[in-house]
Amino acid sequence: MRTLAVILGDHLNEDSAAFDGFDPRQDAVWMAEATDESQHVPSHKARTVLFLSAMRHFRDRLRARGLTVIYQELQPGSLAGLLQRDIEQYAPERVICVWPGDFRLKEALSPQVHQFLEDRHFLSTPDDFRRHAEGRKQLRLEYFYREMRRRYRILMEGDQPEGGAWNFDADNREPLPAAGPGKMPPPLRFPPDATTQAVMADVEQQLPGNPGSLASFSWPVTREQALEALQDFVTHRLPLFGRYQDAMWTAEPFLYHSLISSSLNLKLLDPREVLAAVEQAPAPLAAREGFIRQILGWREYVRGLYWLKMPGYAELNALDAQAALPRFYWTGDTEMACLRDAIGQTLEHGYAHHIQRLMVTGLYAMLLGVAPRAIHEWYLAVYVDAVEWVELPNVIGMSQFADGGIMASKPYAASGKYIDRMSNHCGGCRFDPAQSTGPRACPFTTLYWDFLMRHEQTLRKVPRMDMQLRNLVRLKPEQKKAIAEQAADIIRTGCPTTSSSAPAAASAPLWSNV
16 A cells, blocks of 8 residues: 555545545545544534544545545544554555644644645645744734735725725624514524434444433534535525624524534535635625634634644633533533523534623633633533634633633623623523622622632733723722622532532533433
C-alpha cells in the first residue's frame, strides 16, 4: 500500500485534500469508531450517533466510487491505538490526515501520521489568522470580519459594505411578540434510516451510561440531507432569523435558527455554498448579514484563535473560578425555568441555540464561578455540533471570560432581567428577576450583583463594564451584605437552597444517572 488516508469523523467532504492524487489501485482510506472519542468527555448519545452515522454513510459513498475503505465499527479503545494496529497490518508507505479539529487528537495521532494536510473547508488558515494577529494589541472579530468580507467580496458594493454598514445589529435581536412565535413551518428533520438505526443500537449497547436521549434523533447524516436542511432554512426561517436570533420561548427549541452547524462542522456542507445561498436569498439584508457574520466571521475567527492560542488557552482561568458544575446540568432538574428548558432540550435533542448557550447555561456557570474546564467539557459533551476548535474558544473566551478579554471586550454578565426581556421563561418561574434577595429572588440576579462585587477590581480594568459598575455603587451596604450572603448559599450548593434540585456534584458529573 502506498498511502493510507485517515478520515476523521468531522472530515466528511469528498473534496478534502486527503483525496488529492488518490489512486484506488494503491491507496486506501482509513476510518474508525473508537469508544474513547465518546468517553474522554461523556458524549451525548445523539452527538455520538450523528458522528458515527455520518461516517458510515460517507464510507458507503466512498466504496460506491470504488475506493478501498478500511473501516472499524464501534470498538473499545482510542483512534491512535486502532490506527497503529492497522498500520502494522497493512504497512503503508505513508499515512496522511487533514488537520484535526481537536488539539488533543492531533497530538495523539502525530506519531503515526507522516503529514497533516491543510483543511481547505475553511476560508482562512491558521497561518492567515496568525498574520492577522501580528502586531495587534487586541483581537476583535469586527476587524477580522471586515477583512474576510473584502477578501471574498461578500455583501460588498465596491470597497464598501452593502447597505452602508458592516453589521445591522440595530435591526436584529428583538424579543418575540408577547403572543409568541406564531405559526411557522417546523424545521426539516430526517427519520433514522437502517444505517442510523444500526448505529443507535450500537451506541445504546456499548455506551449506555452516556447522557441524553435518542428518542427524537433526526439530524442530517448525509450531504444530500444537509443540502435539504440548508434550503429549508433559507426558504422558511432566514427572513426572520436576524430579528429573532436572540429570542427564547419555552418548549420552542428551534425557532428561526438554521440547524446546519453540525452539518458544517462534519463537512457535509461547505461554508462557501452556505454563504452563496444566504447572500442570494430573498430575505432582508439585516437577516442575511447577521447569518453571514456567523459563518464568514465568527466561525473562522474562533478557529484561528484556537490554533493560535492552544494548548495553553484551555487552561486559562482569569476570574479564578473554582466551583463544581451543578449536577442539574446533567439532568435538567431545577426550578429555574430558563435553565430547565435549555438543559431539557439539550438532553433531548443535543441542541440549544447560541443565546441559550451564552446567556442561560453559560451565564449561570460564569456567575456561579464554575471552573472553566468543567463547563467547557460539558459543552463539548452535550451538543451535536461540538468540535473542540469551535466549542472551546466560545466557552473559555466568550461565555466564561476565562481568557481575561483575549476574545471578547467584556464579560457577558447580566441579571435575570435580560432573560425576562428576551423570553417568556420568567412568567412561568417561581423566581422574580427583579429581586436579588429573599425567597423569590432570581438566582441570576442575586449572582449577577455578587459577581460584580466579587470581581469589581478586575472589572474596573474593562472599559465596557463602566456602566454596570456604576450601578453597583448605588447599592447600599446592607443590600450588598444581603446579596453576598444569599449568593454564598447558592454558590455553596450550586442552586437556591429552597430548590428541590440536588446540590452541586463534588467532583465528576454523574452522567450515568441521566
